[in-house]
Amino acid sequence: MPQNQSSILIPPVPRNTDPSRELPTPCLLLDVDRMQRNIKRMLERMGALGVPLRPHVKTCKSVEIARRMQGPDSPGITVSSLAEAEHFLEAGLVDQVYAVGIGPGKLDAVAALMARGARLAIVLDHADAARAVAAAAQAHHCRYRVLLEIDADGKRAGLNPSDPALTELARLITTSGNELAGVLTHMGGSYGCRGARALAEAAETERLAAVTAAERLREAGHACSITSVGSTPTAAFARNLNGITEVRAGTHVFMDRVMAELGVCTEDDIAISVLTEVISQRASAGEWLIDAGWTALTTDPGIGGPGFGYGRVCDAHGRPVGDLIVRATNQEHGIVAAASGRALDPNSLHIGQRLRILPNHACATAAQFDRYELIGAGCAHGEFWTRFRGW
Amino acid sequence: MPQNQSSILIPPVPRNTDPSRELPTPCLLLDVDRMQRNIKRMLERMGALGVPLRPHVKTCKSVEIARRMQGPDSPGITVSSLAEAEHFLEAGLVDQVYAVGIGPGKLDAVAALMARGARLAIVLDHADAARAVAAAAQAHHCRYRVLLEIDADGKRAGLNPSDPALTELARLITTSGNELAGVLTHMGGSYGCRGARALAEAAETERLAAVTAAERLREAGHACSITSVGSTPTAAFARNLNGITEVRAGTHVFMDRVMAELGVCTEDDIAISVLTEVISQRASAGEWLIDAGWTALTTDPGIGGPGFGYGRVCDAHGRPVGDLIVRATNQEHGIVAAASGRALDPNSLHIGQRLRILPNHACATAAQFDRYELIGAGCAHGEFWTRFRGW
Numbered sequence: 001m002p003q004n005q006s007s008i009l010i011p012p013v014p015r016n017t018d019p020s021r022e023l024p025t026p027c028l029l030l031d032v033d034r035m036q037r038n039i040k041r042m043l044e045r046m047g048a049l050g051v052p053l054r055p056h057v058k059t060c061k062s063v064e065i066a067r068r069m070q071g072p073d074s075p076g077i078t079v080s081s082l083a084e085a086e087h088f089l090e091a092g093l094v095d096q097v098y099a100v101g102i103g104p105g106k107l108d109a110v111a112a113l114m115a116r117g118a119r120l121a122i123v124l125d126h127a128d129a130a131r132a133v134a135a136a137a138q139a140h141h142c143r144y145r146v147l148l149e150i151d152a153d154g155k156r157a158g159l160n161p162s163d164p165a166l167t168e169l170a171r172l173i174t175t176s177g178n179e180l181a182g183v184l185t186h187m188g189g190s191y192g193c194r195g196a197r198a199l200a201e202a203a204e205t206e207r208l209a210a211v212t213a214a215e216r217l218r219e220a221g222h223a224c225s226i227t228s229v230g231s232t233p234t235a236a237f238a239r240n241l242n243g244i245t246e247v248r249a250g251t252h253v254f255m256d257r258v259m260a261e262l263g264v265c266t267e268d269d270i271a272i273s274v275l276t277e278v279i280s281q282r283a284s285a286g287e288w289l290i291d292a293g294w295t296a297l298t299t300d301p302g303i304g305g306p307g308f309g310y311g312r313v314c315d316a317h318g319r320p321v322g323d324l325i326v327r328a329t330n331q332e333h334g335i336v337a338a339a340s341g342r343a344l345d346p347n348s349l350h351i352g353q354r355l356r357i358l359p360n361h362a363c364a365t366a367a368q369f370d371r372y373e374l375i376g377a378g379c380a381h382g383e384f385w386t387r388f389r390g391w
Numbered sequence: 392m393p394q395n396q397s398s399i400l401i402p403p404v405p406r407n408t409d410p411s412r413e414l415p416t417p418c419l420l421l422d423v424d425r426m427q428r429n430i431k432r433m434l435e436r437m438g439a440l441g442v443p444l445r446p447h448v449k450t451c452k453s454v455e456i457a458r459r460m461q462g463p464d465s466p467g468i469t470v471s472s473l474a475e476a477e478h479f480l481e482a483g484l485v486d487q488v489y490a491v492g493i494g495p496g497k498l499d500a501v502a503a504l505m506a507r508g509a510r511l512a513i514v515l516d517h518a519d520a521a522r523a524v525a526a527a528a529q530a531h532h533c534r535y536r537v538l539l540e541i542d543a544d545g546k547r548a549g550l551n552p553s554d555p556a557l558t559e560l561a562r563l564i565t566t567s568g569n570e571l572a573g574v575l576t577h578m579g580g581s582y583g584c585r586g587a588r589a590l591a592e593a594a595e596t597e598r599l600a601a602v603t604a605a606e607r608l609r610e611a612g613h614a615c616s617i618t619s620v621g622s623t624p625t626a627a628f629a630r631n632l633n634g635i636t637e638v639r640a641g642t643h644v645f646m647d648r649v650m651a652e653l654g655v656c657t658e659d660d661i662a663i664s665v666l667t668e669v670i671s672q673r674a675s676a677g678e679w680l681i682d683a684g685w686t687a688l689t690t691d692p693g694i695g696g697p698g699f700g701y702g703r704v705c706d707a708h709g710r711p712v713g714d715l716i717v718r719a720t721n722q723e724h725g726i727v728a729a730a731s732g733r734a735l736d737p738n739s740l741h742i743g744q745r746l747r748i749l750p751n752h753a754c755a756t757a758a759q760f761d762r763y764e765l766i767g768a769g770c771a772h773g774e775f776w777t778r779f780r781g782w
Contacts, residue, residue, distance in 0.1 A: 016728065024473075024496070024497070024500065024782060025494065025496055025497075025782070026782060027782075058722055058723075080722055080723045081686075081723060082415075089648070099668040100670070100682065100723045100724065101671040101680060101724075103416065103667070103668040103670040103682050103742075103743065104404060104742065104743035105415070105416055105668045105670070105743060105745075106415070106416075106668075106682075109415065124671075125671055126671050126672055126742055128741065128742035128743065129670070129671070129742050129743075131740070132743060149671075151587075154675075154676075155672075156680070156721060156724060156726070157671050157673070157680055157724065188721065212739055252655070277495070277496045278494070279491070279492040279493065279494040279495075280492040280515075280516055280517050280540075280548050281517055282547075282548070285545075289492060289547070289548055291491065291494050291497075294691070294755065295472075295758060295780070295782075296782075298689070298690060299690045299691045299692070299755065300685070300690045301690070319537065330472045330547065330579065331449055331471055331754055331755075332449075332472060332491045333491065333492075333547060333548065335547070351494075351495065351517055351519035351520050351523070352494065352495035352496060352519065352520075352523060354496075364685065364690065364722075367686060369781075370780075370781060384691040389686070389761075390760075390761060391415060391416070391417060391418070391686075391687075
C-alpha cells in the first residue's frame with residue numbers, strides 16, 4: 001500500500017477522541033462501568049458481612065441509578081428529602097427511610113406520601129418532635145413509622161445510647177399509637193478518619209451505639225426491628241455488623257476525592273466528572289482558565305488545605321494530568337494550576353481543549369446538574385439519565 | 392366587655408405570624424420591597440455618575456427580576472451562560488454581553504442565538520480564541536461581536552491594558568470580518584476590599600484599565616464603542632466613570648452578607664433569605680439543628696473565618712436573632728450556634744420554629760432554588776417567580 005494513502009485508511013487521531021466531544025460544556029459525565037464496579041464492590045462487602053444494603057439515594061437522585069444500587073436483599077432505599085421520597089415512590093421504590101430528623105412542618109406531607117403508598121419511616125430524637133408526630137397522627141388518622149436517631153460521635157444529631165430520654169421517647173411514640181420501628185445512627189465523624197484501621201474503629205463505634213440503644217429499647221419492651229447504620233467509609237471498613245439489620249451508604253456509587261483521601265477508593269474509582277473546556281490562559285501566572293466554576297464544581301473544599309483545590313484535572317479520556325487541580329473558582333470560571341504551585345508550561349494545555357474534573361464531593365457536584373451524560377462500554381452516543389433536586 | 396371574652400375577640404398571636412408560614416421548608420424568600428429599594432439605589436447612583444447600567448442577570452436568573460433591574464437607559468443585560476442568553480432572548484431581552492471568555496466549543500451555539508435575533512457580544516483575551524472566532528464566522532457566515540477582556544488586577548482573566556497583544560488581537564478580529572465592539576473589565580479584586588475608600592480606589596483602577604485599553608485601540612484605528620466595567624462593590628463606590636459607556640452589576644439586586652461586610656450595604660438590605668424549620672436540639676453543645684443544609688445554603692464561606700459561618704439567623708419576620716449563625720452544614724442539616732461560641736440557652740429556640748437565614752453569597756444561595764417565594768407589601772399569598780439554571 002502506498003505510504004501516502006495511509007492517512008485516508010487510518011485517519012489521524014483527532015485532538016479529542018472521547019465520546020463526550022460533542023457535548024456542550026460544562027456537563028456531568030457518568031462512567032457507567034466504574035459505577036457498576038463500585039456498586040458491585042459494596043454489595044459484595046455487605047454480602048460478606050451478612051447485612052443488606054439500603055442504598056442512600058441522596059447522592060444520585062436518579063431512578064435509573066437507585067435501581068442499580070439495590071442488592072437482591074435490599075429492604076428499600078434511604079432518602080434525604082421528601083422530594084426524593086415522592087420521586088422514588090412514583091418509580092415504585094416504596095420502602096423508604098427519610099434519614100433527616102423530621103420537622104413538624106413536614107408531617108402533613110409525610111402523611112400524604114403514606115396515603116399514596118409510601119412505606120416511609122421518619123427519624124426523630126426530641127420529645128417535642130414526638131409530640132408533634134402524636135398530634136399529626138391524630139389529625140391525619142395515620143400511623144407514623146418512627147426510628148429514633150442515636151448519636152455515635154457527637155457530631156450532629158441523635159440521643160446518646162445511654163440517655164434516659166431514649167425509653168421516654170419510645171413510650172411517647174407507641175402510646176400515641178405510632179410505630180417504633182427501630183434506631184438509626186450515622187457516624188458523620190468517619191469523614192474525619194484516615195485509613196482502614198481508623199475507619200474500622202469508627203464503624204465499630206457506630207455499630208455499638210445502634211446495638212446498645214436497640215437493646216435498651218428491647219429491654220423496655222419495644223420490638224425495635226430495625227437497627228440501621230451507615231456511611232460509605234464505615235460500610236467499606238466495618239469488621240463485623242453483628243446486631244445490625246441494614247446499612248445505609250450512597251456516596252460509594254460515584255466515589256470522590258474525599259473518599260480517595262480517606263482510603264475508601266482510588267482516583268480510578270471516581271465515576272463522575274465534569275467535562276469542561278479551556279477558555280483562556282493566565283500566561284504570567286502559569287495557569288489556565290476553564291468554563292467550570294462553582295456553578296459546576298461547587299465551593300465544597302473537600303479535605304481542604306493548600307494543593308487540594310476544587311477538583312482534580314484529567315484529560316478528555318479521564319487520565320489525570322500531572323498534579324493539576326482547579327485552584328480557585330468564580331461563578332463560571334475555574335482556574336487550573338499545579339498543586340505544587342509551580343507555573344505551568346505555556347504549552348501544557350491549549351484553548352478549546354476538553355478536560356474532565358474529578359469532584360471533591362460527589363453529592364455536591366452532582367447536585368449542580370440536571371442529568372448524567374453516560375460514557376462507558378455499553379452506552380449509546382448521546383445517552384443520558386436525568387436527576388432531580390429540591391425538597 | 393368581660394375579661395374572659397378577650398381571647399375570642401383578640402386572638403393570641405400565633406407562633407408564626409409571617410406570611411411564609413405555609414411554605415414548605417427549606418425555600419427561598421424574596422422580599423420584593425427590599426429588592427426594589429436596592430435596584431432603585433443602584434440606578435440612582437448610575438444616574439448620578441451619568442453611565443447606564445447593563446444589569447448582570449447571573450444573580451437573579453429570572454425574567455421578572457431582570458426586567459425590573461433595567462433603567463430607562465440600560466442598553467441590555469449581562470449574562471454568564473448561554474442558558475441565560477437563550478432564556479432572556481426568548482423573553483425579548485435581546486441585547487446581551489456574555490461576560491465569560493468564550494470557549495471555541497460554544498461558538499456554534501452563539502451563532503445559533505444570533506440567528507434567532509440575539510444581539511450577543513462575546514468576550515476573549517487570547518489569539519487562539521480570536522482564530523476560533525474567525526473560523527466559526529466563516530463556517531456560519533456570521534459576524535461575531537467581540538469585546539476584548541482587560542485585566543485590572545491580575546485576579547482572573549484579561550490582557551494588561553498595555554500589552555502589545557491587545558492591538559494584535561483587535562486586528563485578528565477585524566481582519567476576519569468580525570466586529571470589535573469594545574473592551575470589558577471586571578475588578579474581581581474588589582471583593583477583597585473593605586470600606587468606601589478602598590472600593591473607590593478599586594473602581595478607579597478598573598475604570599483606568601478599561602479606558603486606557605480603549606484609547607490604545609482607538610489610536611490603532613479601532614472604533615471601540617463599548618468600555619464596560621463593573622461589579623456591585625465598584626459600582627457602589629466609584630467616584631467618577633469618565634470614559635465608561637456601561638456598568639455591569641448584579642449582586643446589588645439581592646445583596647448578601649459579603650456585601651454587608653464590604654460596607655456596600657447593611658444586613659437590612661439583604662432581600663433573599665432561606666426559610667427553614669428547627670428540627671432538633673444539640674442540648675449538650677447549646678446548639679440547634681435546622682432543615683437547611685448545603686443543598687440550600689451552599690458551602691460558600693463568604694468572607695470566612697471563625698464566627699462567620701454559612702448564614703445569619705433571623706426569626707420568621709426577618710429580624711436577626713442575637714449573634715446566631717449557621718455554624719456548619721451537612722447535605723440537609725444546618726447547625727445553628729452563637730457566633731461567639733457560647734452555648735445557647737436550651738429555650739432559645741424551639742422545635743418546629745421557623746427561621747430565615749441570610750445568605751453569605753446571594754448568587755450561590757439563589758442558585759440552589761428553582762423559584763422565589765415573594766414576600767412584601769404588594770405580594771399576593773403564594774405568589775412566586777421562577778428561576779432557571781444550567782448552561
